[in-house]
Each structure stands twice: as structure tokens, then as C-alpha cells.
Amino acid sequence: MTRPPLPRYQDGCLADLLPSLAAQWGMPGADRLGLPASDRYVVLLVDGLGADALGRHAELAPFLASIADQRVITCGAPTTTATSITSLGTGLLPGEHGIAGYTFWYRGIEAVLNALRWPSDISGLDVQPQLTYFERLNRAGIHAAAVAPAAFADSGLTTVALRGASFWPVDDERDLDRRAELVAAAVLAGDRNLTYCYERSLDHVGHGQGMDSAPWRTTLTQVDSLAARLRAALPDDVRLVVTADHGMVDVPFDGRVIVEEVPGLMDGVTAFAGEGRLRQLKVRPGRVEEVAERWRTLLGDRAWVRTRDEAVAEGWFGPLTARLADRFGDVIVAMADDSAVLSRTLPGELRLVGMHGSLTAAELEIPLLVA
16 A cells, blocks of 8 residues: 655644744744744645646746745645645644544534534534634734734634634625735734734635636736735735635546446445545444445545545544544545545536646645745
């Protein structure tokens, strides 16, 4: 069984970012990234900006390409927004915070929970009650802010990952100058400050039209312009840190496995979670090995198929907290090539071109730029 690339947990991953910044202010925790010291930081997270894609299209992002301090770190697994932003905001690994993917089995409702379309009757505090780093910063007398789309102000994911940060709503995401003004104002609150800014357009265009498209290239240039405007709007002593939550791959239409078209494939499977590039299957008791072997036989070298115990032993999610274990699939199917596993019960996913979630380098490796 070949092994996939793995997240560099505690050795250069997204969960190390806020603890490393907090260490500059003398807070407990390890500084694993060795970032430059400052009293104020802005963290710009560009949804969907993989290190590989940025490197291949550097000419479209001249400001980002010009930054001298350039590194490559990894996100965690699955390589998806909800998991990554929670790791960023809490400093915890996926197996510790339990936001196990775009969708995952949640015992509180005995069903699959969509982490980006949070039901109004579920409390984020119930799903993820551990302190965020924004809360820790506040307790240490350091001001924390989040500049993000206004619609996210009270979302479940904001509660899970960003609570403790004062929320600065972005009403028009197309107005880059206004967003730069908001960030510049937010970062000046308090003598020491960490301001988080979220940019989602690249991921949105990548999903809908693919990374090998003219709109994606245009959007990358717009993202570069936002980063340049932020740097220009910030005082010289503020450090701008640019990173991402995951990369992305384009999935050709002939690389899509539709589960309803494979007789018997879903036998024994009681819940179908995750996303196209990394599926998490809840399986009837006593049938885990049977289901895993069936999927291995079907997909062969196209996927890394593991039971949960095997994935944890290999280090996919970091240490797995026992009470959170059932949020991760009994069987996990991570695509090794440019394929995806989809279902006609999830028609929105059938329309996607760019996808992510798996452990390929294109999805796992993300930039860390300090300007």
C-alpha cells in the first residue's frame, strides 16, 4: 500500500501559525515557524491558493511573487476550508478539534453535518467548545479582529474557529480599497493586534470554472492586487502574512466515479460524507474491512483507501481525540490522481470543476509569505 504525502503537523503546518505569532508576544506555546517579530500582524488567508498553483502562475501575481520571505507549509487533512480555518483559529490539529471535513458525521444530530451551511438549531460551541486562539489573545490583552464577508458574522464556522475576534463585516467583496481600509483600521486597535482577513473568490472561481481557465487567472491577479493594497495601506511596522487553507486540482469529467453507477459499491455504507476528493464512509458494524477492500479493488492506485484506524496510525489527522473519532469515516477514500467520487444525491458537486480535500501535494501544500 503506497502512502500519501502527509501534513507536516508540528513541523510547518497551518495550525502552527497563530501559536507562532502568539509566541512573539510571550504567550505559552511553540514558535515552530520562526516568523519575524512585530506588535501587529495581518493574516490574509486566500481560499484555494495552493503553493504549486502560485508558483506556476507567478507572473499573474507580481506582488506576491516579489515578497522575499517565501515558504511552503501544509494545511491539515482533509484539505478543505472548514477543517483548515478551524485549525488556523484554534491552533489544533483536525483530530483534536473535530471539524472533520466539508461534511462529517455528527452524533448530536445522528446525521451528516455540513460545516459551511450550518443548521440554525446547532450551536458551534457544542460542536467545537475548545478555546480559539483569538480568545486566548484577548485573555492576554492582545486585540484580535476578523475582516470577512458580512454574511459570515454569525455563521457556525465563525463561532467554531474565529470566536473572540471582533468582527469587521465586508459588505462588498469587490471593493478592494474598502477592504484594505477596514483591515488597516482593525489592526490599529490596541498596542498589540492580530487581524485576520479572509478572501474567497479564487476558490469560488476554481470550483465553478477550474484552475485552467481565464477567469481563474484573472481572479488570481485580483487577489494579488488585494494583497498589494493591504501592504500599501498598512503601517510599515505591521507584518502582512499571506497564506491559504488548501490548494485545488481540476477533475476531468471522465475522472468522476458516480457511486450509483457501480453496483454494490455502497453496500454496508450508512452515511456518505466528506467531498469528492476525500470521501468518508460510515459503515455498518462488522463490515469495515469488507467495505474498505471493495473500494480498494475498484479504485486501485487511483486512491489511498484506509480504515480510520489505518489513517490515524499513518498520521492523516494528527492525534485523534476519542470523543471525536466517529466524526471521521470508518473508511476513508482519498484520491491519488485527478479523480473524484461523487453521488447523484449531491447534484451540486457534479457541477464542480476544481476540487480539493485529498492529500496530493497540489492540495496539501500552501504558501506562507511574510511582507
